[in-house]
Amino acid sequence: MKVAHIITRLIIGGAQENTLFNCADLINGFGDDVLLLTGPTLGPEGSLMQRASEKIPIKIVPHLIRNISPFHDIRAYLELRQMLNEFQPDVVHTHSAKAGVLGRAAAWAMNPRPAVVHTVHGAPFYPYQNVLVRKFYQCCERWAAKRCDAIISVADAMTELMVNAGIAPREKFTTIYSGMDIEPFLKSKELRDTTRMKLGLTDDDIVIGKIARLFRLKGHEFVIDAASQIIRQVPNVRFLFVGDGILTAKHRAKIAKLGLEKYVLFAGLISPEEIPSLISAMDIVVHTSLREGLARVLPQALLSGKPVISYDIDGAKEAVLDGETGFLLPPKSVNELAAAAVKLAVNPELREQMGQNGRHKFSKRFDHLFMTEQIRQVYLQYRR
Numbered sequence: 001m002k003v004a005h006i007i008t009r010l011i012i013g014g015a016q017e018n019t020l021f022n023c024a025d026l027i028n029g030f031g032d033d034v035l036l037l038t039g040p041t042l043g044p045e046g047s048l049m050q051r052a053s054e055k056i057p058i059k060i061v062p063h064l065i066r067n068i069s070p071f072h073d074i075r076a077y078l079e080l081r082q083m084l085n086e087f088q089p090d091v092v093h094t095h096s097a098k099a100g101v102l103g104r105a106a107a108w109a110m111n112p113r114p115a116v117v118h119t120v121h122g123a124p125f126y127p128y129q130n131v132l133v134r135k136f137y138q139c140c141e142r143w144a145a146k147r148c149d150a151i152i153s154v155a156d157a158m159t160e161l162m163v164n165a166g167i168a169p170r171e172k173f174t175t176i177y178s179g180m181d182i183e184p185f186l187k188s189k190e191l192r193d194t195t196r197m198k199l200g201l202t203d204d205d206i207v208i209g210k211i212a213r214l215f216r217l218k219g220h221e222f223v224i225d226a227a228s229q230i231i232r233q234v235p236n237v238r239f240l241f242v243g244d245g246i247l248t249a250k251h252r253a254k255i256a257k258l259g260l261e262k263y264v265l266f267a268g269l270i271s272p273e274e275i276p277s278l279i280s281a282m283d284i285v286v287h288t289s290l291r292e293g294l295a296r297v298l299p300q301a302l303l304s305g306k307p308v309i310s311y312d313i314d315g316a317k318e319a320v321l322d323g324e325t326g327f328l329l330p331p332k333s334v335n336e337l338a339a340a341a342v343k344l345a346v347n348p349e350l351r352e353q354m355g356q357n358g359r360h361k362f363s364k365r366f367d368h369l370f371m372t373e374q375i376r377q378v379y380l381q382y383r384r
Contacts, residue, residue, distance in 0.1 A: 001026075001379060002033045004089040004114075006080065006103035008066055008096040010038050012046035013213075014296040015121035017272055018154070018178040018371075019095050020048060023056045025372035035087050037080065039064030039099070045213055045245065046269045059083055066098060073102060080106035084114075091115045091379045094148075097124035097137070101144045108147035115382035116148040117375075120158045121178070122293035122314070125165065128217065141167045149382040152375065154178045155294035155315025174378055177318075178296060179371030182363060184276040185303035191280040199265060199281055205238045206345045209282035211275065211297045212289060214245035219288030219311065222334055224251060227260055229338035234345040237263065242278050244269040279304045283351060284344050287316065290331055294318060299366040302326075302358025307351050309340045325358040 003026055007019050019036070026032040036058045041047040042065070052058060061083065063075035084092065084106055092107035092114050094100045100118050107116045125137040145151065145168035152174050153159040159173040201207060208230070212218040220241065230237055241251075241264065248266070255264050267278055275297075279285065285301035287310040294315030301308050302319060308326035310316040311333070322328040327340040344351050364370055 001030075001091055001383065002035075002087065002089045003091045003093060003379065004035045004037060004084060004087055004107075006037045006092065006094045006099045008039050008064060008099040010041045010048045010052055012048055012269070012272060014178060014293075015095055015119075016048050017180065017296065018119070018121065020052050020056065021179055021181075021368035022093075022372050022375060023052075025369060026376065027056065029369065029372065030376060035059065035083075035089070037061050037064075037083055037103075039066075039076070046271075048272075064099060064102065068098075073098075077102045077106055081109065084110060089114050090383050091117060093117045093119065093375075093379075095119050095121060097140075101140050104144045104147040112384065115150075115379060115384060117150050117152060117378055117382070118144070118148045119152040119154065120162060120293065121154055122291065123158060123161050123165075126217075126291040128290055138165050138167065141165075145172065150174060150378050152176050152378065153293075155318050157315040157318065158293050161314070174374075176371055176374045176378075177299075177365050178294060179368030180296060180300065180366055182303050182367050184273075185279070185300050186359070186363070188276040188280040188304045191277040195277045195281040199240070199267070201238060201265075201281060204236050206234055206236055206284070207238050207240055207282045208284045208286055208341055208345070209240040209242065209279065210286050210288070211242040211278070211300075212287075212295075213243045214241070214247040214251055216247070217290045218245075218247075219290055220247070220251050221254070222288045222332060222337060223286055224254055224258070224260070224264075225334045226338040226341065227263065228258060229335070230341050230345070231260070231263055233342045237341075237345055239264045240267060240278070240282060241265070242267040242270060242275070275300060276304065279306060282306055284309060284341060286337070286341070287311065287320075288337065289313065292316070299358075299362050302355065302362055303366065305352070305355035305359050307344055307354035308358070309337065309344070319358075319362065321357075321361075325354050325361065
């Protein structure tokens with residue numbers, strides 16, 4: 001098949017990694033002719049462009065940008081129309097909000113029309129949003145949903161959210177979990193001692209890690225607020241923040257104000273290939289975002305044998321089974337976060353049990369090859 005993928009930006013992120021695995025698997029596993037269309041990679045999150053260009057044919061859509069801009073958006077739509085007409089794909093698969101709307105519109109207008117598929121990695125509307133903005137995004141998604149054959153959700157929770165908002169009927173959705181290379185995580189224990197040494201951590205340190213951009217709605221502030229309570233009960237605890245972003249300076253300032261500097265390490269921006277080694281150094285992984293489809297760090301932690309403490313948002317409960325692979329907590333809770341962290345920090349047997357439960361349950365579900373096989377079946381179902 002000829003398959004065109006469209007995504008807004010190739011920053012370091014879960015949706016982008018998912019897309020690159022899908023593209024590469026279609027080429028290497030099925031011999032498909034794949035073209036990835038993406039806007040310029042701008043922002044502090046880091047870029048996957050070089051890694052992608054080594055494996056996948058890519059074209060830059062110059063005016064495809066993340067922020068809403070009528071001038072740029074109209075130009076981006078016309079650029080997509082031209083690129084798709086030149087490529088003549090059998091399938092157009094869109095990702096992310098902006099590329100999802102413009103890409104579906106451009107593909108639906110083609111003659112002959114390809115199969116059009118969209119993946120919901122995380123809905124553009126969410127509870128902590130201005131009501132008018134949320135309504136606007138919902139209207140955009142309803143309009144775009146009528147211009148595709150199928151919608152893939154990375155978690156059942158995404159389907160529920162979209163159906164309840166009236167975006168599209170339930171029968172239009174299929175859940176396919178976001179895939180990754182699982183082997184480095186299954187073997188990550190081998191990297192623990194070396195990684196801890198590089199970070200200046202000792203064997204006695206209990207490390208609570210968070211992997212996320214330091215950005216709005218990612219919830220680092222809740223971990224920082226809980227840290228003092230945790231440290232009082234577990235003095236050898238350390239916190240490891242992996243990622244960078246526009247809130248780094250703000251969070252560092254708050255940590256300094258609370259006198260927690262010696263307890264918190266910032267690993268900064270890293271490549272996706274380094275994530276298994278950083279998780280290997282952790283004893284507990286926390287996920288305190290307030291908005292996420294199904295964060296990749298959850299299966300990554302569990303595949304690495306680490307228990308997870310997560311806020312109960314979106315698809316988190318599909319990986320974090322409360323009391324079995326970790327703890328699910330109310331969003332924004334701080335006291336509950338501290339209590340769960342202390343419970344795991346003082347109980348190595350419980351950490352081991354929950355981590356192993358996760359490894360056994362999720363190894364196949366999050367394998368990128370399994371993901372691509374399922375996605376390709378969706379393509380075949382709607383290919384004209």
